[in-house]
Amino acid sequence: MATIFTTWQGVKARMGVAQRQARRGNGAVHLLAVSKTFPAASVRELYALGQRAFGENYVQELVSKAAELADLDEIEWHFIGPLQSNKTRPVAEIASWVHTVDRLKIAERLSVQRRETTPPLNVCIQVNVSGEASKSGVAPTEAAALVRAVARLPRLRVRGLMCIPEPTGDDERLAAQFATLRGLKEQLEREGIALDTLSMGMSSDLEIAIREGATMVRVGTALFGARN
């Protein structure tokens, strides 16, 4: 069985190759280790190797893992799951980042609930780049307005855009969806809104996402193994 060291090195190697092929500087892409459904002990192991950013999808799991790992001073929790408005408080208190803001109401609650004693909460706006009706995320045509509104909230810092593309074996279609997100970021930059983050790419498609401009890839399976 592969050890966590081996899989972590493997993912970093894949990221390195993709960055070189895309002629992007080393360090241009950050690794978010998606630890959902895996025990706190697995997070601790990977932290010991030097990984600091971990992603969770479920509020209750975030709360219990963060409590169990409270001794890890430098750990950085990223919330990447769907967020209901009645569950924002623990996320506002624990997370360093939320990648899945797609409504102003959620952002307003996070801003109000973010403690004054902690730095502002970093957020990405989730965009529905595939247009699937069932998908979370704001429509691409409405993303700019939401970014502007969220940027005005005092305890949040808008860092960028996030997407979960439609699963498809067609690399060109995947690339087109990632390119849509990059295009939105560039459009916002032309309108004077500077963003530094494109959260896109997972275990199976991180190379395509990096080629299309990802600055943060969210990787679970390739690090921790298959989930039940």
Ligand SMILES: *Cc1c(COP(=O)(O)O)cnc(C)c1O
């Ligand atoms: C689970 C999850 C991931 C990680 O997916 P893998 O295919 O296991 O790498 C990334 N992003 C989000 C939003 C997820 O829910």
